[in-house]
Amino acid sequence: MNIDTIKNGYVIDHITAGNAIKIYKLLNLGNLDCTVALITNVKSKKTKRKDLLKIGKLIDIDLDKIAYIDPQVTINVVKDDKIIEKKYVKLPEKLINVCVCNNPRCITSIERGLDQVFQLVNTEKKSYRCEYCESILEHDKFVI
Numbered sequence: 001m002n003i004d005t006i007k008n009g010y011v012i013d014h015i016t017a018g019n020a021i022k023i024y025k026l027l028n029l030g031n032l033d034c035t036v037a038l039i040t041n042v043k044s045k046k047t048k049r050k051d052l053l054k055i056g057k058l059i060d061i062d063l064d065k066i067a068y069i070d071p072q073v074t075i076n077v078v079k080d081d082k083i084i085e086k087k088y089v090k091l092p093e094k095l096i097n098v099c100v101c102n103n104p105r106c107i108t109s110i111e112r113g114l115d116q117v118f119q120l121v122n123t124e125k126k127s128y129r130c131e132y133c134e135s136i137l138e139h140d141k142f143v144i
């Protein structure tokens with residue numbers, strides 16, 4: 001496998017070192033039937049160390065999930081060996097079915113099938129509030 005080239009797919013660049021595995025898990029990339037390359041600790045001028053993720057297929061990717069993990073990434077869309085688009089993301093105002101409320105008394109913990117809806121409350125800390133029970137989800141306590 002040549003990890004440098006992707007004919008069609010995505011190259012997610014400028015991922016903070018350590019975050020590629022989180023994106024990989026949150027997007028369930030292990031379930032894909034195409035090549036996925038997870039490269040960690042790449043030397044980079046911009047951020048010292050960075051991670052890279054390459055997905056060898058133009059799948060539907062949930063940009064909100066990527067943005068939630070790491071809003072500074074660049075998503076290069078590759079088609080026929082060429083980058084046809086660069087997507088930049090920002091921390092989403094609202095998260096729908098990205099994370100799960102960890103309050104055991106929350107209605108979403110009791111009634112299965114409800115959408116998990118969170119509203120951004122603090123951009124700097126990347127913390128979100130559950131729309132049902134108002135519990136605060138701290139970004140650093142976030143577990144996949």
Ligand SMILES: [Zn+2]
Nearest residue numbers: 101106130133
């Ligand atoms: Zn809740």
